[in-house]
Amino acid sequence: MTLKLENVTKSYRKAGVDIDAVDTVSLSIQPGEFASVTGASGCGKTTLLLLVGGLLHPSSGTVSICDIEPYGLSSNKRARFRAEHIGFVFQQFCLIPYLDVRENIVSAALAARHPNAELRAEELMEQFNLSDRAKHLAEELSTGERQRTALARAMLNKPKVLLADEPTGNLDDANAEVVLKALAGFAGNGGSVLLVTHDARAAGYADTTHRMQGGKLSVD
Ligand SMILES: Nc1ncnc2c1ncn2[C@@H]1O[C@H](COP(=O)(O)OP(=O)(O)O)[C@@H](O)[C@H]1O
Ligand SMILES: [Mg+2]
Structure with a gap:
C-alpha cells in the first residue's frame, strides 16, 4: 500500500505555547x-509515526x-482499517501485562480475525527467538524480549504496512539484526515499512533514508 503525507503538521499546545512536533511534512x-x-x-519521530498510523489527527494536511x-x-x-492493514510497533511496546507472550501476539487477531493466528504466532516466536518464553507474562520479560513480542504482534495479521x-532501541546486536532483517523481508514481500529511529546503523538497512530535525523532514 502506498503511504502518502501531504503538508502534514501536528501542533501540540502546552501552557500557551505551540510546538510544531511535525511541521509541513510530505512523504511518500x-x-x-x-x-x-x-x-x-x-x-518528532513518534508523532510522525502516530500520524501515519491513523492514531493521531493532524492539525493540517492529509x-x-x-x-x-x-x-x-x-x-x-x-x-478496523488499522487492525486489518497496519502493524504498529510502539516505542513503549504497549503489551498487555497479564497476558503471556503467545497471548499478547495472538491478541492482534481479536481485532482483525486473522485465520490460523495460533500457528502464525508459533512461527513468529520462532523467528524472533521467543519460543522458550511463550508462557512468560509480559511483565516477566526482559526489555528486548518485550520489544520482539511487540514486533511479532504487529506482524501477526500479515498487515500491508x-x-x-x-524497534531496536533495547536489543543486542544479534537480535537487532534479526529485527532489521525481518523489516527488510517484510518490504521484500511487497509491504511498506516506515522505521523511525535515532540509530543511524538501523536506518542503514532501509532503501530510503530521511532525516528529521525540529519537526521538518529532509531526504538523506
Ligand atoms: N502529547 C504531547 N503534548 C505536548 N507535547 C508533546 C506531546 N507529545 C510530544 N510532544 C513534544 O513534541 C516533540 C516531538 O516529540 P516526539 O514525537 O515524541 O519526538 P521523538 O519521538 O523524535 O523523540 C517533543 O518536543 C515533545 O516534547
Ligand atoms: Mg519517540
Whole structure:
C-alpha cells in the first residue's frame, strides 16, 4: 500500500505555547519500500509515526494509505482499517501485562480475525527467538524480549504496512539484526515499512533514508 503525507503538521499546545512536533511534512512510501526516518530525541519521530498510523489527527494536511484517508473515516471504520492493514510497533511496546507472550501476539487477531493466528504466532516466536518464553507474562520479560513480542504482534495479521518506533532501541546486536532483517523481508514481500529511529546503523538497512530535525523532514 502506498503511504502518502501531504503538508502534514501536528501542533501540540502546552501552557500557551505551540510546538510544531511535525511541521509541513510530505512523504511518500511505495509498496515494497523500506523507509527510515532518523533524528535526535524530541525531533518528532513518534508523532510522525502516530500520524501515519491513523492514531493521531493532524492539525493540517492529509494522510492517505492506498488512497484512503484514515482521518476521513469514522473512528470505528478507522480502527478496523488499522487492525486489518497496519502493524504498529510502539516505542513503549504497549503489551498487555497479564497476558503471556503467545497471548499478547495472538491478541492482534481479536481485532482483525486473522485465520490460523495460533500457528502464525508459533512461527513468529520462532523467528524472533521467543519460543522458550511463550508462557512468560509480559511483565516477566526482559526489555528486548518485550520489544520482539511487540514486533511479532504487529506482524501477526500479515498487515500491508509496518510502522516501527525505535524497534531496536533495547536489543543486542544479534537480535537487532534479526529485527532489521525481518523489516527488510517484510518490504521484500511487497509491504511498506516506515522505521523511525535515532540509530543511524538501523536506518542503514532501509532503501530510503530521511532525516528529521525540529519537526521538518529532509531526504538523506
Ligand atoms: N502529547 C504531547 N503534548 C505536548 N507535547 C508533546 C506531546 N507529545 C510530544 N510532544 C513534544 O513534541 C516533540 C516531538 O516529540 P516526539 O514525537 O515524541 O519526538 P521523538 O519521538 O523524535 O523523540 C517533543 O518536543 C515533545 O516534547
Ligand atoms: Mg519517540
